[in-house]
């Protein structure tokens with residue numbers, strides 16, 4: 001099974017790529033950074049997506065892990081920063097979905113996994129631009145699923161909680177932040193990238209054949225916690 005993974009040069013995308021490779025998937029790694037075997041691709045560049053699908057498509061799987069996140073209140077955040085989050089996180093995901101739909105072979109099956117966040121359900125302060133982009137990814141996942149179903153394509157998302165990656169390194173090295181998180185996460189700890197990779201593999205595989213349009217939260221119970 002041939003799978004494209006975006007954001008493959010770091011964190012969750014790298015772990016998903018390594019895990020799928022070890023499970024005999026043929027993984028095409030892409031990222032803006034050419035590291036860890038990732039080919040250069042900016043997910044916001046429609047022409048680059050067309051070129052990629054022209055070279056490797058059709059594919060049976062796509063995991064949209066590329067993403068950005070900065071901190072800042074609404075008052076501190078410029079329109080450019082807000083729009084950049086929507087562009088990379090939402091438009092980048094939409095372009096990947098569109099590329100797979102466009103190159104899909106009639107009569108075959110495929111599965112797309114988007115990376116949303118707990119922030120699609122619960123907000124945290126100083127990240128309105130990021131929170132908005134993640135809500136959009138979960139909504140886009142539902143819309144793409146109902147179109148994809150007619151083509152044999154399932155579309156789901158994973159909503160990770162706090163996962164230890166370069167994106168969260170600064171926050172997770174701060175003892176105050178760790179104790180704030182541990183107080184909210186029933187499992188009592190942050191997650192590791194491999195705990196997202198295994199969910200991605202499940203959603204790509206036939207083991208999840210009747211699941212489409214959903215966001216699976218892998219968050220140690222964070223979004224279920226009302227206290």
Ligand code: NAI
Pocket residue numbers: 006007008009010011012013030031032033041042043044065066067068069088092115116117118159160161162163164165166167168
């Ligand atoms: P990361 O910063 O370690 O990796 C993100 C990767 O995306 C980087 O390799 C970066 O170069 C790439 N990227 C950024 N802009 C790109 C573009 N325009 N085109 C192609 N690649 C681009 O971050 P991490 O933690 O691995 O995040 C992966 C995804 O998981 C993101 O969508 C993030 O929002 C999401 N997520 C992460 C959580 C966490 O706690 N780490 C929690 C919830 C969601």
